[in-house]
Amino acid sequence: MERDLYSKYADLQLILRDAGSAAIAFSGGVDSTFLLAAALKTEGVRAIPVTVLSETVPARDCEQVTVLCRELGAELILREMAACSIDGVRENPPDRCYYCKRAVFAIVREEAERLGLAHVFDGSNYDDLADYRPGGRALRERGVRSPLQEAALTKQEIRALSKEMGLPTWNRPAAACLASRVPYGEKITPEKLERIDRAEQILSALGVHRLRVRLHGGDLARIEVDPAEMLLVLENRDAILRDFRALGIRYTALDLQGYRMGSLNESLHQ
Numbered sequence: 001m002e003r004d005l006y007s008k009y010a011d012l013q014l015i016l017r018d019a020g021s022a023a024i025a026f027s028g029g030v031d032s033t034f035l036l037a038a039a040l041k042t043e044g045v046r047a048i049p050v051t052v053l054s055e056t057v058p059a060r061d062c063e064q065v066t067v068l069c070r071e072l073g074a075e076l077i078l079r080e081m082a083a084c085s086i087d088g089v090r091e092n093p094p095d096r097c098y099y100c101k102r103a104v105f106a107i108v109r110e111e112a113e114r115l116g117l118a119h120v121f122d123g124s125n126y127d128d129l130a131d132y133r134p135g136g137r138a139l140r141e142r143g144v145r146s147p148l149q150e151a152a153l154t155k156q157e158i159r160a161l162s163k164e165m166g167l168p169t170w171n172r173p174a175a176a177c178l179a180s181r182v183p184y185g186e187k188i189t190p191e192k193l194e195r196i197d198r199a200e201q202i203l204s205a206l207g208v209h210r211l212r213v214r215l216h217g218g219d220l221a222r223i224e225v226d227p228a229e230m231l232l233v234l235e236n237r238d239a240i241l242r243d244f245r246a247l248g249i250r251y252t253a254l255d256l257q258g259y260r261m262g263s264l265n266e267s268l269h270q
């Protein structure tokens with residue numbers, strides 16, 4: 001790896017050391033796991049992961065955070081939140097993420113103050129600055145810092161460093177909350193989110209890796225997978241249709257454009 005990568009990691013350690021202590025908003029994804037691991041490896045830093053569980057978090061992610069923190073030797077704090085009861089979330093406007101993040105980081109901030117921690121960190125990386133992320137406004141309002149951005153670490157660099165550190169998340173597909181599978185303007189309910197979660201579990205069980213199930217109107221599922229895995233979906237067509245119908249999904253479509261992050265944001269630029 002290039003020296004620049006190690007320089008960035010050294011910068012990250014300096015940022016963490018100067019901060020001293022922080023509650024880390026922990027999702028168990030590539031970025032927050034790397035940030036937590038780096039903080040735990042940096043001398044003089046007290047880092048406590050805080051996970052806020054809600055209906056928008058996939059069931060598999062809820063299980064992973066506990067396992068990861070146990071493996072890293074971190075003391076995990078779990079809190080719960082009813083996301084679908086929050087004004088600005090259930091109505092699902094384009095800036096839905098702002099209202100959700102504002103509530104999430106209020107909880108993380110509470111834990112930081114209770115534990116006497118100086119800061120709240122999140123795992124946003126340098127690439128996120130170029131994406132549409134209305135939640136960033138909530139981070140600024142809550143005084144949340146993003147050390148990976150401050151160290152200019154990109155997703156690719158974080159994966160490379162994670163692999164070198166032996167973190168199991170280094171090649172984990174990018175994750176996003178279940179609400180991101182519902183088109184803007186369509187109301188978000190716990191029932192819809194559970195249907196999406198179970199549909200994605202069905203595809204994962206078949207061996208599909210990178211995927212999204214976008215739910216349109218409540219009964220039309222649009223499946224996004226990598227082009228290389230489309231054949232796997234088609235080979236299991238009958239089983240998928242049967243299992244999806246059991247979830248109340250009447251229509252199932254395979255998106256020929258394939259998996260892409262934030263595909264529902266495409267409607268904002270038309």
